[in-house]
Amino acid sequence: MKYVILENYETQGVDQKRRLIQSQSQQIAEEVSSSSYIKGEASQLVDSELIQLANLFSGRVIIVNSNFRIIRDTYGIDEDKYIISEEVLQSFLGRNSVNYNKGYRFLEMTIPIRNEESSEVEGIMIISIPTTDVNDASEALGNTVLMLQIILTVLICAVAFYMSHSLTKPFSKITRSLEAVRGGVSEETISIPDYTETTLLAEAYNRMLQRMKVQEDSRQEFVSNVSHELKTPITSMKVLADSLLAQDNVPVELYKEFMSDIAEEIDRENKIISDLLSLVKMDRKSSDVDIHETNINQLIELILKRLRPIAAQKDIELVLESFKPIIAEVDETKLTLALSNLIENGIKYNNAGGWVHVSLNVDNKYFFVKVEDSGMGIPEEAQEHIFERFYRVDKSHSREIGGTGLGLAITRSAVLLHHGAIKVYSKEGEGTTFTVRIPLKYVE
Numbered sequence: 001m002k003y004v005i006l007e008n009y010e011t012q013g014v015d016q017k018r019r020l021i022q023s024q025s026q027q028i029a030e031e032v033s034s035s036s037y038i039k040g041e042a043s044q045l046v047d048s049e050l051i052q053l054a055n056l057f058s059g060r061v062i063i064v065n066s067n068f069r070i071i072r073d074t075y076g077i078d079e080d081k082y083i084i085s086e087e088v089l090q091s092f093l094g095r096n097s098v099n100y101n102k103g104y105r106f107l108e109m110t111i112p113i114r115n116e117e118s119s120e121v122e123g124i125m126i127i128s129i130p131t132t133d134v135n136d137a138s139e140a141l142g143n144t145v146l147m148l149q150i151i152l153t154v155l156i157c158a159v160a161f162y163m164s165h166s167l168t169k170p171f172s173k174i175t176r177s178l179e180a181v182r183g184g185v186s187e188e189t190i191s192i193p194d195y196t197e198t199t200l201l202a203e204a205y206n207r208m209l210q211r212m213k214v215q216e217d218s219r220q221e222f223v224s225n226v227s228h229e230l231k232t233p234i235t236s237m238k239v240l241a242d243s244l245l246a247q248d249n250v251p252v253e254l255y256k257e258f259m260s261d262i263a264e265e266i267d268r269e270n271k272i273i274s275d276l277l278s279l280v281k282m283d284r285k286s287s288d289v290d291i292h293e294t295n296i297n298q299l300i301e302l303i304l305k306r307l308r309p310i311a312a313q314k315d316i317e318l319v320l321e322s323f324k325p326i327i328a329e330v331d332e333t334k335l336t337l338a339l340s341n342l343i344e345n346g347i348k349y350n351n352a353g354g355w356v357h358v359s360l361n362v363d364n365k366y367f368f369v370k371v372e373d374s375g376m377g378i379p380e381e382a383q384e385h386i387f388e389r390f391y392r393v394d395k396s397h398s399r400e401i402g403g404t405g406l407g408l409a410i411t412r413s414a415v416l417l418h419h420g421a422i423k424v425y426s427k428e429g430e431g432t433t434f435t436v437r438i439p440l441k442y443v444e
């Protein structure tokens, strides 16, 4: 910008000067020709006009006649000398020439002097004028522009610094909040209404925080549940052992009874631990599923075979209805675990003389397992919780039936691992139906 301004200013200044000189010298050139001054006739008027012109612009005026001889030089140094140059020759052909020498800071112009009648070029007027005033003014302007430049630079830097500082402020706020999370999930949500983007970011962040909090809570609850459940059998064993130790001469029968109780508690502890392990394994997601083409009919028959003695003990009828042979890609162990628990629950939470119906069906994408029982049912408000770890509907009741509340959690994890779905329909006192839907083809 500075360059353009200065160039423009200088060109205009020089141009203005040129036009002024040209109009003035044209007049004098006409007088020179009309007074036959060019032919050597002395004229005081023309002389004084030439000097006046030279003084006016503090320059030099030279008159050259048709023999290229200098007949008048206002400096008085080159008179009677000859001058031949490109500009002079051009002028004799009738052209004005203007030559601005920027380096030496002067403007040189040649003007042809024409005969009044024949209008032939009889001589030439050469005017050289210093342009120092224009150049000085341009330089002064240059300094002003430079000052302006510096001030603007400083101003821009200051504004940029301030802007970048205030623009990034909301982001430092986010950073601080994120760092605060490192020391544990805080209760605080953040609000950064500065820009639309930060508002969205803050919202996304708050949602994430919410999810983390839920996760953290469920983790803590799980840990406390696990420790409690693991401690219960140990406490029982301790009580049983202590009461035996506190007595002398304990009859053998009592020893046997207490010992069998202790063995039961050990079994219970063992089941909790193995259930927890299966859950943890399935939480690791698809990383270690062992998928094979499996005959589902066979798999279920095997489960029923294993559970039949337990059902017989409680006088419960166990029936399998299967319509078609089904081959599907599943993890045999995990699916067995899942379905076993459903059927086992049907037996466990049933009344003597009741029944459990297992039916198997298939379409072109999924196979379906339905486990129906004539048992005690699950109250409406408990239905949404039964898949949670350690959840049992009626703790005292379940305790006497036995169970840790991990079964359905394992079932659900296994079904989800197969990208399937599980649903429960139940009416208290009438019975319960679980339906499981699993894709025939496993998708990663």
Ligand SMILES: Nc1ncnc2c1ncn2[C@@H]1O[C@H](COP(=O)(O)OP(=O)(O)OP(=O)(O)O)[C@@H](O)[C@H]1O
Pocket (backbone or CB within 6 Å): 275, 341, 345, 346, 349, 373, 375, 376, 377, 378, 386, 391, 392, 393, 394, 398, 402, 403, 404, 405, 406, 407, 408, 409, 432
């Ligand atoms: N078929 C059913 N009929 C009635 N109640 C059921 C049935 N299935 C599950 N429930 C209820 O849901 C609770 C959770 O079942 P889940 O299988 O997770 O645990 P559990 O059977 O108590 O213990 P586990 O299966 O680990 O031995 C049970 O305690 C029971 O109260």
Ligand SMILES: [Mg+2]
Pocket (backbone or CB within 6 Å): 341, 344, 345, 403, 407, 408
């Ligand atoms: Mg169960």
